[in-house]
Amino acid sequence: MTSLTLKRARIDWSGIAFAVILTLVIIGPLVVVATWAFTEVWRYPNIIPQKFGFRFWGQTLGRPDVWNALMLSLKLSTVVTLLSALICLPAAYAFARMKFPGRDILFFSFLAGHAFPKFGLLVAIAAIFLQLNLIGTFWGVVLIQLVGTLMFMIWIPVAAFQAVDRRMEEAARDVGASPLRVFLSITLPQAGPTIFAAVLLSFVGTFYETEGAWLIGAPGIRTMPVLMISYINNQMVIQYGAVLSVLLWVPSFIALMFARRVIGGGAFARGFGG
Amino acid sequence: MSVLHIAEVTKTFSGGTHAVNSFSLDVADGELVCLLGPSGSGKSTLLRMVGGFEQPTSGRITIDGEDVTHLPPERRPTGMVFQSHALWTHMNVFRNLAFGLKLRRMPAAQIKEKVEAVLELVGLAGYGDRMTNQLSGGQQQRVALARSLVLEPKILLLDEPFASLDQHLRERLREEVRDIQQRLGITTLFVTHGQDEALSMADRIVVMANGKTEQIGRPDVVYRDPKTPFVAGFIGTMNLVEGEVKNGHFARSDFSFPLSIADGPATLAIRPEALDLTVSETPKAKVHRVTDYGSHGLVDLDLADGTRLKSMVAHPDLFRTGQGVDLKPRAVAAYRNNQQIFRS
Numbered sequence: 363m364t365s366l367t368l369k370r371a372r373i374d375w376s377g378i379a380f381a382v383i384l385t386l387v388i389i390g391p392l393v394v395v396a397t398w399a400f401t402e403v404w405r406y407p408n409i410i411p412q413k414f415g416f417r418f419w420g421q422t423l424g425r426p427d428v429w430n431a432l433m434l435s436l437k438l439s440t441v442v443t444l445l446s447a448l449i450c451l452p453a454a455y456a457f458a459r460m461k462f463p464g465r466d467i468l469f470f471s472f473l474a475g476h477a478f479p480k481f482g483l484l485v486a487i488a489a490i491f492l493q494l495n496l497i498g499t500f501w502g503v504v505l506i507q508l509v510g511t512l513m514f515m516i517w518i519p520v521a522a523f524q525a526v527d528r529r530m531e532e533a534a535r536d537v538g539a540s541p542l543r544v545f546l547s548i549t550l551p552q553a554g555p556t557i558f559a560a561v562l563l564s565f566v567g568t569f570y571e572t573e574g575a576w577l578i579g580a581p582g583i584r585t586m587p588v589l590m591i592s593y594i595n596n597q598m599v600i601q602y603g604a605v606l607s608v609l610l611w612v613p614s615f616i617a618l619m620f621a622r623r624v625i626g627g628g629a630f631a632r633g634f635g636g
Numbered sequence: 637m638s639v640l641h642i643a644e645v646t647k648t649f650s651g652g653t654h655a656v657n658s659f660s661l662d663v664a665d666g667e668l669v670c671l672l673g674p675s676g677s678g679k680s681t682l683l684r685m686v687g688g689f690e691q692p693t694s695g696r697i698t699i700d701g702e703d704v705t706h707l708p709p710e711r712r713p714t715g716m717v718f719q720s721h722a723l724w725t726h727m728n729v730f731r732n733l734a735f736g737l738k739l740r741r742m743p744a745a746q747i748k749e750k751v752e753a754v755l756e757l758v759g760l761a762g763y764g765d766r767m768t769n770q771l772s773g774g775q776q777q778r779v780a781l782a783r784s785l786v787l788e789p790k791i792l793l794l795d796e797p798f799a800s801l802d803q804h805l806r807e808r809l810r811e812e813v814r815d816i817q818q819r820l821g822i823t824t825l826f827v828t829h830g831q832d833e834a835l836s837m838a839d840r841i842v843v844m845a846n847g848k849t850e851q852i853g854r855p856d857v858v859y860r861d862p863k864t865p866f867v868a869g870f871i872g873t874m875n876l877v878e879g880e881v882k883n884g885h886f887a888r889s890d891f892s893f894p895l896s897i898a899d900g901p902a903t904l905a906i907r908p909e910a911l912d913l914t915v916s917e918t919p920k921a922k923v924h925r926v927t928d929y930g931s932h933g934l935v936d937l938d939l940a941d942g943t944r945l946k947s948m949v950a951h952p953d954l955f956r957t958g959q960g961v962d963l964k965p966r967a968v969a970a971y972r973n974n975q976q977i978f979r980s
Contacts, residue, residue: 527720527722529718529719529720529722530722530723530724530725532689532709532716532718532722533716533718533722533723533724533780533783534724534735535688535689535708535709535710536687536688536709536710536714536715536716536784537710537715537735537736537739537783537784537787538710538711538736538739538740538787539710539735539736539739540710543739547735548724551726552724552725552726
């Protein structure tokens with residue numbers, strides 16, 4: 363019994379140190395930004411602001427360009443995610459389950475976009491878009507952001523489809539299900555939670571995508587993150603940028619909570635292997 | 637009343653290997669036939685062709701006279717139980733069993749009745765609400781069996797259904813499955829690489845090697861009278877001794893045995909229980925090890941050239957390592973060119 367209590371009393375100091383450092387590094391900047399968002403007066407050398415308040419929230423949310431950008435970002439993310447799902451999910455199924463010539467090369471080409479420095483690729487694409495009159499248009503931004511979602515929307519669903527036990531599908535055929543019914547009743551529900559996570563991740567990823575939206579979209583298309591960057595760069599008042607970034611936490615936070623509930627922490631830890 | 641008829645079925649995989657080579661078999665109504673063979677013998681491929689998961693390269697498969705050779709699995713009157721049970725983990729037990737019935741547009745009340753009846757049959761009454769991952773391995777395999785049985789297939793196909801279970805459970809499920817099969821009188825094709833399973837369950841055994849039939853017969857006949865050296869070595873424990881026949885005597889090292897067949901090379905097959913030992917001044921073999929199993933003993937012997945033989949003895953305490961013994965086979969079979977040419 364004594365040895366048991368001794369064991370329980372021992373504290374894992376290295377674990378605690380690790381947790382504290384991680385907390386400081388990750389939570390620290392967030393706290394600073396959040397504090398700024400609710401600050402009205404904060405002058406050097408004070409450690410905490412002299413005056414808290416919602417003045418800048420009112421001012422920021424009162425601006426029509428903020429609301430336009432928010433609506434535009436939501437619309438963009440929805441369209442891009444839906445298109446991406448439409449293109450990528452059948453492709454992922456084909457990559458996971460079918461054998462066809464050039465399969466490996468094609469699979470690799472889907473991911474090759476991420477093998478280069480992104481900005482260089484974007485500039486090259488922008489030159490092409492300029493010729494096609496896509497610069498500064500909604501669909502131009504849709505196209506460029508679509509490229510960014512391919513990685514998530516191909517790789518993760520391919521893993522999800524591959525993880526579905528072939529015997530389960532065969533057992534369903536055996537009891538009388540057509541191939542389509544097998545896909546709808548067995549394959550999709552089995553791969554569903556993981557695919558849902560991929561869709562959620564590409565929605566959030568698109569919502570925050572900045573370089574493509576800025577390079578292709580400017581000046582006509584201003585998404586939330588682009589607006590935030592221009593506030594941070596061009597405004598003397600820090601609070602505008604801070605308020606916007608706090609606002610931008612909300613969708614990703616909701617998405618993450620939702621994803622956790624649907625697929626459980628385990629799947630995150632296992633890297634979506636299924 | 638269902639009979640399965642397999643006529644000269646061949647399956648050639650890309651690359652030209654014959655997984656199954658001109659295989660024929662008739663399974664009578666209510667019969668349980670075991671396909672027994674080592675891995676790679678083509679037994680699973682054959683079963684999957686009957687189930688519709690593989691297409692034969694040539695040949696015909698008929699069930700009750702109806703040609704099903706080119707029908708997809710969902711249109712065949714067969715029910716398959718997979719080795720890995722292959723239950724649908726996103727459904728509970730009830731929905732696993734009801735899935736096939738729903739596809740047949742059966743009214744809900746009738747589905748409930750049938751599912752409950754089949755759960756009762758496999759000894760899992762009241763388990764309908766469980767998720768499949770809350771069940772033990774044996775229970776999962778029972779649900780998989782129930783999932784096939786509930787659809788009342790004409791032919792039940794079992795693909796090494798007990799392979800992933802432990803020995804004790806395997807023996808119990810073996811008896812249960814055999815009981816259920818006989819009670820329902822369902823025609824069954826059973827694939828296994830375990831001879832115990834085949835010997836204890838089957839009405840007939842088909843021993844397969846390299847995509848071909850080696851021997852078909854009742855379990856006791858296949859055990860007692862193996863027609864090829866492969867069957868002799870595969871079923872049960874068998875001493876297979878290669879040697880030369882000369883002037884009516886088979887000889888290997890110091891061991892010789894009168895055998896009235898033509899001169900030439902031959903393989904002699906002796907069951908351990910048919911090989912008697914006597915302690916001798918003029919030994920033919922030396923005792924290597926004695927194992928006492930309580931009910932009987934097993935003696936490992938070496939001939940002068942190192943050939944290892946096994947003998948089952950009633951009194952293992954009569955023998956000890958290093959002792960010289962004489963051998964006296966009571967029953968032998970002899971093979972030449974893969975054919976049985978002598979049997980006593």
